[in-house]
Amino acid sequence: MVLHSLYLVAIVVEAMTAALAAGRRDMDWFGVCVLGCVTALGGGTTRDVLLGNHPLSWVAHPSYLLITAGAALATVFAARYMHHLRRVFLFLDAVGLVVFTVIGCNIALGLGVPLLIVIVAGMITGCVGGVLRDVLCNDVPLLFRSELYASVSVVTGGLYVGGLALALPHDLVMACALGIGLSLRLLAIRFGWNMPTFHYTRDLH
Secondary structure: OHHHHHHHHHHHHHHHHHHHHHHHOOOOHHHHHHHHHHHHHHHHHHHHHHHOOOOOHHHHOOHHHHHHHHHHHHHHHHHHHHHHHHHHHHHHHHHHHHHHHHHHHHHHHHOOOOHHHHHHHHHHHHHHHHHHHHHHOOOOOHHHOOEOOHHHHHHHHHHHHHHHHOOOOHHHHHHHHHHHHHHHHHHHHHHOOEOOOOOOOOOOO
16 A cells, blocks of 8 residues: 555656756647656556556556556646755655666566566566656666666666565565665766766777
């Protein structure tokens, strides 16, 4: 129940941040709603398509479309105040990342796939919505920049899957995975922790 409540908060936040990205690209209101829905629900949709898990979450629960589209559209009217909430959004985005990851892992575990695929499914759930947003906005996806983001998802999923594999209590494992993953993401934001980058400029010819 708590995880589902956090999920609803997370999709609202993702939809609102996507709406702000749409506003920076001068998209119309329909584009704002579409980008909000794609960002909030795209990770779970991609996971389910790849794993053959049907019906898709928003097909089984059409209210998710209304929630995300509504949140995106509401952002249009509240955009002038959003810069005051930047830190709140960063925090809730970090919460969304780890919550999406654990939910993705849970669904993959229910499908009986190998543990490595479970972790990948968690990462897809947590990160691909943002990738789709950035691609549609013609930006380099955050996933492929040096910032700690996908790596946080992998750590969260690895802790969660590893704890369950050791037959530790589920609630304890979930709380630890969420707490450590969230702390790592927030510390990365606070101190600017990055992954090493690859630079290559020499011509092959």
